[in-house]
Amino acid sequence: MxxxxxxxxxxxxxxxxxxxxxxxxxxxxxxxxxxxxxxxxxxxxxxxxxxxxxxxxxxKEAVAIEAEIQLWSAYLTTLERRKLTGLVLAELRDALLETAAALEPDWDERYVATRRLILTAPALLAYVEHHRSGVKKNVIGCLADKLGLDTDDLRLHVLAELAVTAWSVSGRDWVREGGHGGRQTLNRRLKDAFEAIPASLHLATP
The missing domain is CATH 1.10.10.60 (Homeodomain-like)
Structure with missing residues (x-):
């Protein structure tokens, strides 16, 4: 901020x-x-x-997760102003990468501390889930407007879920390791998480 x-x-x-x-x-x-x-x-x-x-x-819960709120608020702003071209999933990835790169240097430390705090209080975990649900709803609305689709289109719901889940997966170990490697490591893991999405959909038993 x-x-x-x-x-x-x-x-x-x-x-x-x-x-x-x-x-x-x-x-x-x-x-x-x-x-x-x-x-x-x-x-x-x-x-x-x-x-x-x-x-x-x-x-009280909102002030506790300010670093989390800051991330998703900036993400929605970034997504709103982007002109979408090509694959929408890639646009969601690039919007997240752009957002993470633009956050101030001390955000890393605050975010790691926030995520660790969340694990100690069920009320905070529930509040984060509630907040992220709102984020996904806003992503769906934004994509619907930009693509000329109905907000009930299941593809938009899946895409919104995938973007938030990719962030969660990429940030989990990064937080556990105390943010080791900084923003560069976080963004690399985020790219890897998004790249794993299409591969995971085609994963089959031998």
Whole structure:
């Protein structure tokens, strides 16, 4: 989340508050546990009011997974502005690669810490699944508009699922290894995951 000087001062302040809350939440939730840390403790840490918190994040779960939300929000923005040519699955892959490459350098560390935190709290795991469901719905809507198809077209649903699943598969070991190799390794694994999709569909017993 950059503090872009091209933005009005009010918007830059909102960004700084959002980042301060997300950083404090990740630190507190990691140290004390998600359930054991109260919202009162979080807002006190950042010295903002509860009303400011709820103007910034809808829930306690949302602030805990800010790095995850940041990724998918940027992905949807990237996909919306892309002119699709050729295979749609390749376009979804390239949009993810472009998104991951453009995230600020410290995102890696925050994302690894976030994914590890998620594994400690069932509420966070459920919230991530809920959020990703919304992402897939938005991907389907975006593709439907760009391709002139109905949102009920099952091909769009499969493609959206495949893109999110490819990210999950590629990021799993990367997170487990503490983000070793940085963004370059993550993107290589993402490419490998997408390349494995057509091969896996034709995999057959001897």
């Amino acid at each position: 950059t503090d872009d000087r091209s933005l009005p001062l009010r918007e830059r302040k909102k960004l700084r508050t959002r980042r301060a809350l997300a950083d404090a939440a990740l630190r507190l939730f990691t140290d004390k546990g998600f359930d054991a840390t109260t919202l009162e403790e979080l807002v006190e840490e950042v010295e903002v009011s509860k009303s400011t918190f709820f103007r910034t994040f809808p829930t």
